[in-house]
Amino acid sequence: MDRVSSTGNIFPAGRDDITSQFGLIWQVLKEPLIVPALKLLVVVCLGMSIMLFIERVYMGVVIVFVKLFGKTANKKYKWEPIKDDIEVGNSAYPMILVQIPMYNEREVYQLSIGAACGLSWPSDRIIIQVLDDSTDTTIKSLVEAECQRWASKGIDIKYEIRDNRNGYKAGALKEGMKHSYVKQCDYVAIFDADFQPEPDFLWRTIPFLVHNHEIALVQARWKFVNSDECLMTRMQEMSLDYHFTVEQEVGSATYAFFGFNGTAGVWRISAVNEAGGWKDRTTVEDMDLAVRASLKGWKFVYVGDLKVKNELPSTFKAYRYQQHRWSCGPANLFKKMAIEIVKNKKVSLWKKCYVIYSFFFVRKIVAHMVTFVFYCVVLPATVLVPEVTVPKWGAVYIPSVVTLLNAVGTPRSLHLMFFWILFENVMSLHRTKAAFIGLLEAGRVNEWVVTEKLGDAHKAKLPGKANKKPRVRIGERLHLLELCAGAYLFFCGCYDFAFGKNRYFIFLFLQSIAFFIAGFGYIGTFVPNS
Numbered sequence: 442m443d444r445v446s447s448t449g450n451i452f453p454a455g456r457d458d459i460t461s462q463f464g465l466i467w468q469v470l471k472e473p474l475i476v477p478a479l480k481l482l483v484v485v486c487l488g489m490s491i492m493l494f495i496e497r498v499y500m501g502v503v504i505v506f507v508k509l510f511g512k513t514a515n516k517k518y519k520w521e522p523i524k525d526d527i528e529v530g531n532s533a534y535p536m537i538l539v540q541i542p543m544y545n546e547r548e549v550y551q552l553s554i555g556a557a558c559g560l561s562w563p564s565d566r567i568i569i570q571v572l573d574d575s576t577d578t579t580i581k582s583l584v585e586a587e588c589q590r591w592a593s594k595g596i597d598i599k600y601e602i603r604d605n606r607n608g609y610k611a612g613a614l615k616e617g618m619k620h621s622y623v624k625q626c627d628y629v630a631i632f633d634a635d636f637q638p639e640p641d642f643l644w645r646t647i648p649f650l651v652h653n654h655e656i657a658l659v660q661a662r663w664k665f666v667n668s669d670e671c672l673m674t675r676m677q678e679m680s681l682d683y684h685f686t687v688e689q690e691v692g693s694a695t696y697a698f699f700g701f702n703g704t705a706g707v708w709r710i711s712a713v714n715e716a717g718g719w720k721d722r723t724t725v726e727d728m729d730l731a732v733r734a735s736l737k738g739w740k741f742v743y744v745g746d747l748k749v750k751n752e753l754p755s756t757f758k759a760y761r762y763q764q765h766r767w768s769c770g771p772a773n774l775f776k777k778m779a780i781e782i783v784k785n786k787k788v789s790l791w792k793k794c795y796v797i798y799s800f801f802f803v804r805k806i807v808a809h810m811v812t813f814v815f816y817c818v819v820l821p822a823t824v825l826v827p828e829v830t831v832p833k834w835g836a837v838y839i840p841s842v843v844t845l846l847n848a849v850g851t852p853r854s855l856h857l858m859f860f861w862i863l864f865e866n867v868m869s870l871h872r873t874k875a876a877f878i879g880l881l882e883a884g885r886v887n888e889w890v891v892t893e894k895l896g897d898a899h900k901a902k903l904p905g906k907a908n909k910k911p912r913v914r915i916g917e918r919l920h921l922l923e924l925c926a927g928a929y930l931f932f933c934g935c936y937d938f939a940f941g942k943n944r945y946f947i948f949l950f951l952q953s954i955a956f957f958i959a960g961f962g963y964i965g966t967f968v969p970n971s
Contacts (some may be wrong), residue, residue, distance in 0.1 A: 449833055471826070479822055486815035487835045489807045492770045494839045496803045497573045501689045512694050514742045519652040522644070531563040535627040535651060537643060538710070542572040542613045544606075544633035545648035547580050548896035549752070551587055556637035558591045561644060568622060569598040572613040574606050608721030609889040610703075611729075615719040618710075626710060633704040635752040635894045642749065646707045649742050657712030657739035658731065660689065664748035667755060668895065672752045673965040675854055676864040677760070681753075682850035686744065688804070693872045696792050698735045700771075700800070703727035705749040712739045722777065723768030723879075724889055732778055732796065738787045752894050757965040759893040761871055766889065768872040771805035772879030809876050812869035816840070817926060819948055824941050863955035870926055870956075884894035895966070918962025927956030 506512070514520075526533035539557050543550055545868045557569050573586055575581045581602070588600040603616055614631070617623070628650055631636060638661075646659040662685045668678040692699030701708075703726070713719075716734040719726055731741070754760040779801075782793055820836060848858050878886050934949030958964055 444644055458559040470772060476826060479819065479826055481818045482814075483823070483829060483835075486811055486819050489811040490815065490835055490839050492803055492807055493590050493811055494843055497798060497843050498503035499629055500687050500691045501846050501849075504687050507694045513960060514649065514693065514744050514910050516740060517694070518649055518656065520648050521652065523648060523651060531566055534563050534566045535647060536625050537562060537567045537647070538623055538626040538629040539567065539569045540572060540614060540617055540631050541570070541631055541634065542574070542610050542631075543584065543634040544574045545577050545893045546575070546894060547577075547583070549635045549894045550580070551583050552637050553632055553634045554584075554587050554591065554613075554895065557632060558594075558596045559640055560638060560642060564595065564597070567597065567643075568626065569596060570617055570618045570620075570623075571598065571600050572639060573600065573602050574609075574613050576606075593750075608719075608726075609724075611704075611719040611721040615721075616725070618713075618718065623710075628707050629710055629713070630707045631704055633751070635896070636704050637750040638705070639749070642747070643707075645747050646744065649744075650707065650709055652744075653740075655740050656742055657709045657716075657734050658741040659707045659749060660693075660702060660741065660743045661749050662689075662743075662745050663702070663705060664750045665753050666750050667752050670753075670755050671966050672857075672860065673757065673760065673864070674755050675857055676861050677741040677753050678863050678867065679848065679851045679854050679857070683847045684850075686850040689743045690745055692800070696795050697740035697742070698792065698800075699731070699741055699743060700725075700797065701727040701731040701741075705751070709739075712737070715739075723770045723774045724766045724887060724932070725774055728771060729774055729778075731804050732774070732782070735792075735796070736782065736785045736788060737933070752896070754892050755895060755966040756893060757959065757962060760868075760965065762890040763892045764868055765875045765885070768805070768809055768875035769879040769888075772876040774799040774879075775805060776880055777883070806876050806880075809869055809872035812866060813873040816945060817869070817930065817952065820945065821930055824933045824937040824943070824945055824949070827941070830943075859929075863952055866952055867923065867926075867955050867959045870922060872923075896952065920960045920962065923956045923960030927960055928952045929953075930956060938966055 523534055539560065541553050541557055543553070546553075554569070554571060560567065569591070571584065573581060573584050575584065585600050588598050591598050599620070599622070601617060601620070606612065608615060618629075623629075628647060630638075630643065630646075642661070646661065649656055649659045663681065665674070665678055665681070668674050689699045689702075712734050713730065715737055716730055716739070718730075718797065720729055720733075723729055735741070754763055775797075780796060782797055820831060823831055830888060844858065844862055848855055848861070854861070875885075878884070930949050930953035934946040934953060937943070937946040937949060
């Protein structure tokens, strides 16, 4: 039976009852439960924001000091060219092992192998080791043929395979170190399959290790060859440039510690062995080794002016997988190693605090969670609960300063800062989820998906007039989590536009659009399956 409202309008009783029930439930739960919970979340998020703000300002001050007073690696540690010795000949030069782990790298294997074989070093003092875990027999044959081609030119190159993929990259590197010829090597340089070192790479890194026996690792910077490919690669460049320009430089200058980037670095083999070698307990075997070596008292050097060319993931699918691994692994490693770091007796209290609080907790956990939980969940929720407010310094000033400090690493992209903010908020959804998975050791904690490299393949496949339009399955481009987040933000934006007073709706609408764009897969380069 329909009912007549006080204004004379007739509404179906069913719909009116349902609306009344939702309104009643909301009012019953709002004051005793929702408001206190949201206030607590606001306080926690503001606390995390302050932690991140202090961390960014601290690193900003240190990097300015480093640049002004020239506290670079070349001045802090002894570096001089390795001199020829007529009496001993090439034996004056240390023996170098170059490892190139790869997995089904059809598009880039020639680039990395060619660059490694082109490294300038006495030919009888360097061994190139290609660790091929490929499961595609065709690609395996191609990689082996490439190795044979370089071997015919006089290069000492070893093609090594396994009958399983246990441990993924860590397992391959570990197996590679077991070969008898490795025992004669002093240092090991590692390059992923898309990395192309310049010929003088070893001449610029090895002297640090030869003349400073306390140094275990020399890390070079990455140079992105496809940063201008699309807007997504430009956003990645901004984030990674800050990591290399500030985070790695500060770690090297202050505590001689930073996370090994897994490639474009040279290790002292004795330090690797002392630290326990490669372990596959997390998806960040590089960071794991770096932390364990640091706890043994070894020091690391970052050489920021030495750049190694490599490729950024240009498809959204590849980037999501990469960010899951890079966010889940550190959180999981933090859980596994926190107590070990605290109990360590070889390093100072300040260094332990730096590793636990700054390196792990703030950068690897807080940074992800505050970005998504605060700006994409809690802040929008305050629109629906006006009893809870966020101070302007927490909602505007702190994130503005943090954003500006992050953007200094890539001056050429300052005009893209607005897009970078929206993109980073979208990616914070996956990073936060991955961090929780790592901390809780949930289902995908050890998921390892090799980041897809395209090389020049996608350029050759660009559709011309004669090509048919590729078929795209909707499921390949739809991402439910992004769509749900976009819908939530859009709803909050509409509510704020209609009833709110703080004008968050401008940000909420823009951020919801960013989530929708990602949710429908219209981001990055799309490469149809051949």
